[in-house]
Amino acid sequence: MSFPILRKFICKLFHTKSPPFWGSIFLAICLVTLIAGLWPFDFHPINKVSWLGDRNGVDFYGQSMIVSPILWDDPQKSPFQNKSITIELWVHPPAKLSDVGIGRIISLYDGQEPDLLFLGQWKSHLVIWSRIQIIQNKFQKPVKRRDYGEIGLRDALSKDIDQFLTITSGPGGTSIYLNGKLARANPGYNVLSGFAGIPFRLILGNSPTGEGYWTGSLSGFALYNQTLTPPQVLKSYREWMDQGYPSTPGENGCTALYLFNERKGAIVNNHLDSGNQLLIPEVFTPLQRTVLSPPWHDFRWDRSSLQDITINIIGFIPFGFFCAAFLGKMKQLRKSTLYLTTALIGFAFSLGIELLQVYIPTRHSQLTDVICNVMGIIIGLALFHKTLFPASEDSHGSSHCEEP
Secondary structure (H helix, E strand, O other): OOOHHHHHHHHHHHHHOOHHHHHHHHHHHHHHHHHHHHOOOOOOOEOOEEEOOOOOOEEEOOOOOEEOOOEOOOHHHOOOOOOOEEEEEEEEOOOOOOOOOOEEEEEEEOOOOOOOEEEEEEOOEEEEEEEOOOOOOOOOOOOOOOOEEEEEEOOOOOOOOOEEEEEEEEOOEEEEEEOOEEEEEEEOOOOOOOOOOOOEEEEEOOOOOOOOOOOEEEEEEEEEOOOOOHHHHHHHHHHHHHHOOOOOHHHHOEEEEEOOOOOOOOEEOOOOOOOOOEEOOOEOOOOOOOOOEOHHHHOOOOHHHHHHHHHHHHOOHHHHHHHHHHHHHHOOOOHHHHHHHHHHHHHHHHHHHHHHHOOOOOOOOEHHHHHHHHHHHHHHHHHHHHHHOOOOOOOOOOOOOOOO
16 A cells, blocks of 8 residues: 555544444535535526627627527528528627637527537637538438538637628538628538528527537627628628618518617517517526537547546545445445445436436536546545455455554
8 A cells, every 4th residue: 555554544444433424424525526516506597698788789798598489480481492691790709718619609500410500709710510411300211421511710709809700601602701801712611501491590699508608799690591792791791880780681681680779678679570589588598408418529638628527537536435435334245246336326426416417507417427427436446445455355355454
């Protein structure tokens, strides 16, 4: 043993202290772990969206979301019959840019996975992800496909500076304009290649699951059912800057125009169609709950992911050690039975926390956490074994720690 003094002290405690002593320590560890896993215990968190006080627009300052009802729910009236689209966004990124994940500015969500389309921000870069091919339903034969296509524009979203983005896309390709000027062209790439006429919803400031929130302000948003030409893009940009809105949006195929000029209330009006309003919920409620998200959906080789993994492993080491100690004092068990029982209890405890997190919108239910927790339990059991059951133990797992 590397720490003989510590081992001797623990052995003495193990033999002199009664089961209630070890049970109280184990209970305390369970309570601390439960609090950490379910914090902040807010099953109905406030939706962190506020109106800008000095101008038109809304500010996203944390876990937040603005949503629309199902738009164009009649497939025959779908706005993208020829898979062409133009999106205009007047955004103001935050003063402090985040490097943890992609914050979604706007998503087109049709209930399928992967999402139809979203525009997001990573550091100072614009990110555009779109479905390449729609997923088959369970009655159809699966087909080999790629999930997403990704394009973007570096340094398009400088911190604390207003930017006007225009994305035009159709069968001929996709173009990204920054403040009315062409910044990047992607010939042959259509962001709506996976669109199949399924009715969709607009989500502003987050992902459908609530796991990709964006911080910043939004002062204008327009959606067109055709690709604007470069002169039209420049003209529309100048009108937005001069008067706060495009002069003749309907003539260019605009189907949704949100000016965010209400400055109060829970409704953002569509100035072209009164039936397609946006709603600012009082309570933050994701549209899609994620239950035990698989590791390949969540893991990234970044500091945040590695930190989460480390915390989830280390946090359950005491659970494994003291659960085994408590069970060992309660009843004489074979070593294999003791360890298996401890591992099963730990697995059930971790799984229960992750399932409860499904109903806490600010927490994320992840299978990775369960796996890491079980690894921590195994490490705790290994420390318990090394401390209390040296190589000379008998077949029944009796401890040969020095008796007091």
